[in-house]
Amino acid sequence: MTHPYSSLVESDRVAGTLYTDPALFEREMDRIFHRTWVWVAHESEIAKAGDFKMAWVGRRPVIVSRDRRGGINVLLNRCRHRGASVCETPKGNGNGFTCPYHAWSYALDGTLRGIPYPEGYEDVVEKKDLPLQRLKVGSYAGMVFASFSEDIEPLEDFLGGARLWIDRFMKQGAGYPIKVQGEHRFRFNGNWKIQLENTTDWYHFPIVHRSWMASVDAETASMLSIMTDESAVTHALGNGHSVSISVQEHADLDVDDGTEKLQDRFSHIVEELSKDKDMPPEKIRRIVRSLHGAGFNLNLFPNVAMSMSFFRVLRPVSVTETEIRHVALGLDGGPEIVNRERLRIHEHFQGPFGFGSPDDAEAWNRVQRGVAGGIDMPILVNRGLGREKPNDLGQPTSHATDETGMREAYDMWKRMMTDGN
Amino acid sequence: MATEAPRTEVELPLDDPRALSAVSLIWREAHLLDARRYDDWDGLWAEGGEYVVPIDREATDFASRLNLVYDDDRMRRMRVERLTGGFSISAAAAARTVRSVSRFVVTGREEDTIEVCSAQILVGYKREETFVLAADVTHRILFGTDGPRIARKIVRLVNSEDAVTASGFLL
Numbered sequence: 001m002t003h004p005y006s007s008l009v010e011s012d013r014v015a016g017t018l019y020t021d022p023a024l025f026e027r028e029m030d031r032i033f034h035r036t037w038v039w040v041a042h043e044s045e046i047a048k049a050g051d052f053k054m055a056w057v058g059r060r061p062v063i064v065s066r067d068r069r070g071g072i073n074v075l076l077n078r079c080r081h082r083g084a085s086v087c088e089t090p091k092g093n094g095n096g097f098t099c100p101y102h103a104w105s106y107a108l109d110g111t112l113r114g115i116p117y118p119e120g121y122e123d124v125v126e127k128k129d130l131p132l133q134r135l136k137v138g139s140y141a142g143m144v145f146a147s148f149s150e151d152i153e154p155l156e157d158f159l160g161g162a163r164l165w166i167d168r169f170m171k172q173g174a175g176y177p178i179k180v181q182g183e184h185r186f187r188f189n190g191n192w193k194i195q196l197e198n199t200t201d202w203y204h205f206p207i208v209h210r211s212w213m214a215s216v217d218a219e220t221a222s223m224l225s226i227m228t229d230e231s232a233v234t235h236a237l238g239n240g241h242s243v244s245i246s247v248q249e250h251a252d253l254d255v256d257d258g259t260e261k262l263q264d265r266f267s268h269i270v271e272e273l274s275k276d277k278d279m280p281p282e283k284i285r286r287i288v289r290s291l292h293g294a295g296f297n298l299n300l301f302p303n304v305a306m307s308m309s310f311f312r313v314l315r316p317v318s319v320t321e322t323e324i325r326h327v328a329l330g331l332d333g334g335p336e337i338v339n340r341e342r343l344r345i346h347e348h349f350q351g352p353f354g355f356g357s358p359d360d361a362e363a364w365n366r367v368q369r370g371v372a373g374g375i376d377m378p379i380l381v382n383r384g385l386g387r388e389k390p391n392d393l394g395q396p397t398s399h400a401t402d403e404t405g406m407r408e409a410y411d412m413w414k415r416m417m418t419d420g421n
Numbered sequence: 422m423a424t425e426a427p428r429t430e431v432e433l434p435l436d437d438p439r440a441l442s443a444v445s446l447i448w449r450e451a452h453l454l455d456a457r458r459y460d461d462w463d464g465l466w467a468e469g470g471e472y473v474v475p476i477d478r479e480a481t482d483f484a485s486r487l488n489l490v491y492d493d494d495r496m497r498r499m500r501v502e503r504l505t506g507g508f509s510i511s512a513a514a515a516a517r518t519v520r521s522v523s524r525f526v527v528t529g530r531e532e533d534t535i536e537v538c539s540a541q542i543l544v545g546y547k548r549e550e551t552f553v554l555a556a557d558v559t560h561r562i563l564f565g566t567d568g569p570r571i572a573r574k575i576v577r578l579v580n581s582e583d584a585v586t587a588s589g590f591l592l
Contacts, residue, residue: 090582181486181487182476182486182487183487184476184487184489185582185583185584185585186584186585186586186587187584187586189550208510210508210509211503211506211508211509211512212503214502214503214506214508215499215502215503323584328487336485340484340485343485343486343487343488344491346487347487347488347489347490347491348496351489351585352489352585352586352587353474353489353490353587353591353592355499355500355503355509358509358511358512358587358588358589359509359510359511361511361588362510362511362514362588362589363510365548369548
């Protein structure tokens with residue numbers, strides 16, 4: 001018998017109810033966000049022992065912490081006693097977490113360390129039985145993921161074909177490790193999958209972002225002449241992941257045939273770095289070529305994208321509400337002038353007052369409003385079906401403006417929503 | 422000159438005509454922003470003016486960290502162009518805003534500048550939704566030969582580190 005959810009996703013279209021049905025949303029939280037690997041942090045955010053940050057796995061609040069042995073822990077932010085959150089500091093450094101209600105205290109790895117006035121618990125409670133709930137943790141190339149599922153497949157298997165692109169994305173460090181430099185946060189009134197679709201959708205870019213295109217120099221704009229660039233392609237990477245290459249010559253930043261002219265807008269950086277005797281011209285060139293980040297957008301199902309020079313993290317809040325974080329990246333230990341320039345590039349596009357994000361959010365809001373007005377009509381994800389072919393790795397490949405990435409994500413969605421019962 | 426929100430009580434020096442002139446300019450600015458008269462708004466600025474909406478409310482070194490807005494003259498003018506050029510779908514569908522600016526205190530006075538801190542409450546409306554943004558605002562007003570101009574404006578939103586709702590308007 002066909003699964004009742006099967007008909008919601010076909011190879012070229014998905015049902016409008018995917019954005020509007022609260023019962024589907026509940027099932028997504030259970031079947032997708034609380035079972036698979038969900039991105040929670042970059043290791044640079046918890047670099048030192050005692051460092052922690054708050055995060056979310058689906059709708060469940062968690063704490064990501066670095067313990068004294070250097071281990072990374074992801075803990076449900078819920079006291080085992082009466083359920084209060086044990087941490088409300090977005091990020092910081094400490095020895096552990098103490099519930100404000102009755103002062104049950106937990107170590108950085110979630111171990112229950114202390115219960116005040118323990119007399120009432122003699123022969124009732126063993127501390128070792130009541131740690132904070134620990135999630136399974138996996139880390140790849142500094143990207144930290146967590147799962148509520150104990151028997152989930154290894155993270156490396158889940159990332160599969162995306163690993164090559166994660167490795168390439170990190171090359172924007174130009175020899176330095178990548179570090180988080182801050183983040184913008186905003187919400188839009190729409191379903192999380194509207195944003196999931198967006199990352200490898202270059203079709204919208206020159207249309208939605210006309211005002212941003214008008215504000216950057218011609219060199220930057222021409223780098224993004226995607227509509228007519230045949231080398232701009234999207235690959236479906238399996239398990240819902242996809243990559244969309246916008247600037248082929250920056251797909252692997254270690255590869256440089258020397259023909260690319262450095263952008264004039266960065267000449268002040270070349271001049272400044274050239275004053276450093278330890279900075280050979282080839283290293284300066286490598287750094288400057290990396291200033292916009294990687295030349296592609298990588299979408300990791302279900303909640304994180306690695307785009308140009310930032311992570312885009314989505315958090316489903318409700319069936320019609322999603323929070324977005326745009327995490328700015330820099331070079332850990334790299335030249336200050338370079339990191340500042342990357343911050344300015346990030347501010348220019350991202351965030352609630354950027355030149356790009358508000359236009360994206362407006363488009364996503366409009367999708368949610370329009371879909372609700374024609375709930376029986378399908379969402380089309382069929383662009384490029386006729387020109388989609390496998391690449392030499394067998395990955396379905398089409399033009400960067402095609403909807404190959406969305407089809408890959410919805411294929412995974414369907415698999416997870418219909419597996420088993 | 423101090424740029425933080427005042428920690429001690431400071432009066433609005435009514436005997437200093439520059440204080441009233443600064444407050445008048447700040448009110449005029451609020452009016453122009455609510456009316457989305459961005460070209461006129463740009464005319465209120467001194468050359469080299471700095472317009473900042475930080476994420477970290479305690480920050481004073483804005484260049485070394487991520488901000489919501491960190492504009493020099495060039496970026497501010499591009500921002501005006503974006504909001505008035507007709508290419509931005511969020512600007513075309515911008516929320517209506519009504520803001521009040523009050524609780525003025527003078528936190529610094531020099532020969533040619535005066536610094537005024539204030540509270541700004543902005544009520545926005547868009548598509549059946551009404552929302553509020555509150556901020557501490559610091560203006561540095563420069564008194565040059567062509568009258569008072571904004572040399573620096575820092576808008577510290579109360580929720581700057583949280584998810585901020587913004588929809589095609591300026592603070």
